[in-house]
Amino acid sequence: MNLFVERFMEVVAILFITYMLLYTTFLFLSVLFGAIRLSEKDRMVRLNNEIKHDYYMPISIIIPAFNEEVTIVDSVRSLLDLDYKLYEIIIVDDGSTDETSNQLLQFFPFKQTNSPIHRKLKCKEEEAIYEATVNRINLTLIKKANGGKSDALNMGINVAEYPYFVTIDADSLLQGNALEKIIQPVLADEQVIAVGGMVRVAQCVDMTDGKVNDYRMPWNPIVGMQVVEYDRSFLASRILLDQFSGNLIISGAFGLFKKDVVIATGGYKTDTIGEDMELVMRLHTFMLNNNRPYKISYQPEAICWSQSPESFRDIFTQRRRWYIGLFQSLVAYPMMLFRFRYKPVSFISYLYYWLFELLGPFIEVFGILTIILAFQFDLLNVPFMINLFLIYTGYGILLSLTAFFQRVYTQGLRLYTLDIIKAIFMVVVENAIYRYILSLVRVTSFIGYKKKRKTWGTIKRQKHMDF
Numbered sequence: 422m423n424l425f426v427e428r429f430m431e432v433v434a435i436l437f438i439t440y441m442l443l444y445t446t447f448l449f450l451s452v453l454f455g456a457i458r459l460s461e462k463d464r465m466v467r468l469n470n471e472i473k474h475d476y477y478m479p480i481s482i483i484i485p486a487f488n489e490e491v492t493i494v495d496s497v498r499s500l501l502d503l504d505y506k507l508y509e510i511i512i513v514d515d516g517s518t519d520e521t522s523n524q525l526l527q528f529f530p531f532k533q534t535n536s537p538i539h540r541k542l543k544c545k546e547e548e549a550i551y552e553a554t555v556n557r558i559n560l561t562l563i564k565k566a567n568g569g570k571s572d573a574l575n576m577g578i579n580v581a582e583y584p585y586f587v588t589i590d591a592d593s594l595l596q597g598n599a600l601e602k603i604i605q606p607v608l609a610d611e612q613v614i615a616v617g618g619m620v621r622v623a624q625c626v627d628m629t630d631g632k633v634n635d636y637r638m639p640w641n642p643i644v645g646m647q648v649v650e651y652d653r654s655f656l657a658s659r660i661l662l663d664q665f666s667g668n669l670i671i672s673g674a675f676g677l678f679k680k681d682v683v684i685a686t687g688g689y690k691t692d693t694i695g696e697d698m699e700l701v702m703r704l705h706t707f708m709l710n711n712n713r714p715y716k717i718s719y720q721p722e723a724i725c726w727s728q729s730p731e732s733f734r735d736i737f738t739q740r741r742r743w744y745i746g747l748f749q750s751l752v753a754y755p756m757m758l759f760r761f762r763y764k765p766v767s768f769i770s771y772l773y774y775w776l777f778e779l780l781g782p783f784i785e786v787f788g789i790l791t792i793i794l795a796f797q798f799d800l801l802n803v804p805f806m807i808n809l810f811l812i813y814t815g816y817g818i819l820l821s822l823t824a825f826f827q828r829v830y831t832q833g834l835r836l837y838t839l840d841i842i843k844a845i846f847m848v849v850v851e852n853a854i855y856r857y858i859l860s861l862v863r864v865t866s867f868i869g870y871k872k873k874r875k876t877w878g879t880i881k882r883q884k885h886m887d888f
Contacts, residue, residue: 614678
């Protein structure tokens with residue numbers, strides 16, 4: 422029995438170390454490449470060598486909302502301060518049971534109308550339509566029966582007047598130049614059909630009229646660890662995959678899409694909770710199946726500040742939802758690997774998300790269980806395991822700090838000494854403990870999967886001014 426366990430442990434050790442080497446190498450190349458690209462972009466801006474233009478592509482901003490009474494007014498107010506000349510704002514209240522719509526109706530000069538909605542995409546019936554004009558910006562509020570986030574987004578697309586639309590979460594704030602930045606790839610190349618923006622944690626920032634006044638690391642360690650996690654995620658793989666239009670995710674918190682292409686693919690699917698990733702994968706397959714040239718871009722200079730969960734309960738709920746959405750999307754499109762196997766989006770992007778994003782948590786949890794098994798059979802080389810853990814964790818800490826300080830530098834943000842200390846502490850805890858807790862959460866995501874696979878996630882919000 423001991424001999425069998427010993428051979429099993431040897432095989433597992435080889436596989437686990439191979440996985441760690443592949444993942445850390447990919448992460449290193451991603452962070453290094455991302456840092457170089459952002460530094461080059463920052464240098465171009467500082468030298469005033471960035472393309473400027475006096476024309477604007479009209480954009481519709483769609484905000485799906487469900488029980489967002491705490492943040493909805495602040496979010497819409499912030500959108501009225503954008504440095505962009507031609508856009509509209511569409512808020513879709515998806516059957517909220519709180520005061521979401523009433524908050525908007527009290528604060529903005531909405532008037533009920535009977536404007537017809539041309540349904541290009543299937544969605545639940547509207548209950549009331551309100552319109553207003555503030556600072557020459559058209560605002561539309563749609564109250565509808567509850568159908569889920571995807572259904573609300575489809576309603577927003579049906580109402581949208583302009584050829585491109587942006588989706589943002591109801592708790593998010595856009596920087597003043599966010600629309601100008603996110604549309605730049607479209608203006609540079611007409612083949613671009615979708616653009617992802619950079620999402621950062623709103624609890625860190627103080628903003629007025631779309632401009633950052635101050636940036637501080639939060640005291641809440643749960644939020645702080647998400648800060649460094651977001652910066653590493655959005656700096657690393659997304660910039661690297663963007664070099665061959667290989668991103669399979671555009672965050673629902675901030676993304677731009679070409680409306681007619683999204684309508685041609687059928688809009689957002691209502692039978693998934695990973696609607697953002699599922700749509701992007703469907704756009705890839707639709708364009709490839711029809712042999713149409715296209716690009717899906719990532720624009721890290723287009724920044725959205727979104728509230729992150731502040732309790733373990735909320736973050737566990739969020740991450741389970743994200744993980745199930747990832748699973749649903751990858752399983753739904755196996756043709757990405759087999760039909761388009763000679764495309765980088767297939768043999769690089771699709772495999773990356775399968776190996777490191779979907780299977781990664783299982784591999785990490787399995788590795789921990791294997792260590793416990795080895796300890797029980799007195800087969801654990803303790804000094805070797807400690808050294809391996811320290812090297813792996815130290816490597817992750819170095820890359821996370823690189824990503825964090827790179828984002829702070831390129832945005833021209835000021836960090837106080839205490840914030841630097843907090844950032845280093847958060848990075849250490851995130852890499853040494855937090856990531857393994859989240860791996861366990863993801864592995865257990867499928868408990869109750871059938872019951873919760875189509876539901877909105879509810880996370881406690883607070884007013885932006887309370888941060």
